Amino acid sequence: MIDYQALGEALASVGAGAWSEQICRQVQVALDQQSHGDLARWQKVVDDLHCVSPSSVDLREGVRVGVPDDVSEALRGRLREHLMALHPWRKGPYQIFGIDIDTEWRSDWKWDRLKNHIAPLDRRLVLDVGCGNGYHCWRMLGARARMVLGIDPTLLSVMQFQAVRKMYGEAAVHVLPLGIEQLPVEMRLFDTVFSMGVLYHRRSPIDHLYELKGCLRPGGELVLETLVVAGGVDTVLLPGQRYAQMRNVWFLPSCDALIVWLRRCGFKNIRLIDVAKTSTQEQRSTEWMRFNSLADFLDPENADLTREGLPAPRRAIITANA
Numbered sequence: 001m002i003d004y005q006a007l008g009e010a011l012a013s014v015g016a017g018a019w020s021e022q023i024c025r026q027v028q029v030a031l032d033q034q035s036h037g038d039l040a041r042w043q044k045v046v047d048d049l050h051c052v053s054p055s056s057v058d059l060r061e062g063v064r065v066g067v068p069d070d071v072s073e074a075l076r077g078r079l080r081e082h083l084m085a086l087h088p089w090r091k092g093p094y095q096i097f098g099i100d101i102d103t104e105w106r107s108d109w110k111w112d113r114l115k116n117h118i119a120p121l122d123r124r125l126v127l128d129v130g131c132g133n134g135y136h137c138w139r140m141l142g143a144r145a146r147m148v149l150g151i152d153p154t155l156l157s158v159m160q161f162q163a164v165r166k167m168y169g170e171a172a173v174h175v176l177p178l179g180i181e182q183l184p185v186e187m188r189l190f191d192t193v194f195s196m197g198v199l200y201h202r203r204s205p206i207d208h209l210y211e212l213k214g215c216l217r218p219g220g221e222l223v224l225e226t227l228v229v230a231g232g233v234d235t236v237l238l239p240g241q242r243y244a245q246m247r248n249v250w251f252l253p254s255c256d257a258l259i260v261w262l263r264r265c266g267f268k269n270i271r272l273i274d275v276a277k278t279s280t281q282e283q284r285s286t287e288w289m290r291f292n293s294l295a296d297f298l299d300p301e302n303a304d305l306t307r308e309g310l311p312a313p314r315r316a317i318i319t320a321n322a
Contacts, residue, residue, distance in 0.1 A: 059142025068098030104289035124191035130198035133160035196225035267320035
């Protein structure tokens with residue numbers, strides 16, 4: 001069982017004591033409901049990781065824990081085997097004692113696109129919804145956030161985060177195996193809430209926007225990143241059975257339509273800060289993620305289309321205030 005005592009104490013200190021008392025029960029319920037057959041193996045991988053005190057850490061330019069000289073070549077080899085046992089690694093990259101975890105996504109590129117356009121995270125309470133293995137959570141901590149809480153129901157992602165955290169040491173960053181629907185309703189706690197790569201997976205995107213707004217204190221900032229399509233205010237794509245081979249993609253709005261959705265949900269100061277086509281350099285198969293990736297999901301004759309004949313992935317980043 002992952003120890004969330006420090007998180008509970010941190011939440012209690014900012015007025016969320018009632019929720020802090022529920023977290024361990026919520027986590028246990030989430031673990032019981034998923035009852036993943038590999039969970040015990042993943043937990044053993046994390047437990048068996050050799051503890052080494054890194055001589056330096058860097059969360060400003062990436063997620064870098066230690067340097068090669070901190071460990072022997074033999075120990076680095078064992079650490080690499082343990083980390084590789086948590087394959088596939090999707091968000092990153094990470095550098096751990098000279099081990100380069102070359103993840104499927106160059107998540108650092110997304111961070112570079114948004115970091116200069118959001119409110120400074122200095123001393124803020126931050127929530128990252130659908131955080132995966134917590135790569136962006138670490139970058140948020142590197143931007144001097146007071147505390148970062150990530151939530152993601154994917155157990156492997158949570159265990160990858162725990163592995164990195166064990167190498168890093170104690171830090172004001174936590175990842176819970178929960179979805180946003182399991183957070184207290186209208187908690188209004190966080191100064192900044194990130195939702196990146198989540199909205200198009202929700203059957204009701206409007207409900208998701210309301211859930212995000214309910215997590216924010218009055219005036220707090222939402223950072224929303226999602227798939228979009230070209231078009232006007234009335235353009236929304238509802239794919240058939242699949243989009244880029246993904247089954248769980250529901251609504252892809254145009255940027256103008258998404259702004260209307262946000263306005264209807266009561267957000268203010270809405271700004272479109274970036275639109276970028278996803279490239280096969282940003283999302284690709286690697287040694288650390290050996291399954292099919294974006295190149296396999298696009299039309300082999302026309303990279304502007306998916307294999308289903310739909311517009312290829314394009315992502316927008318929007319900020320707004322509650």
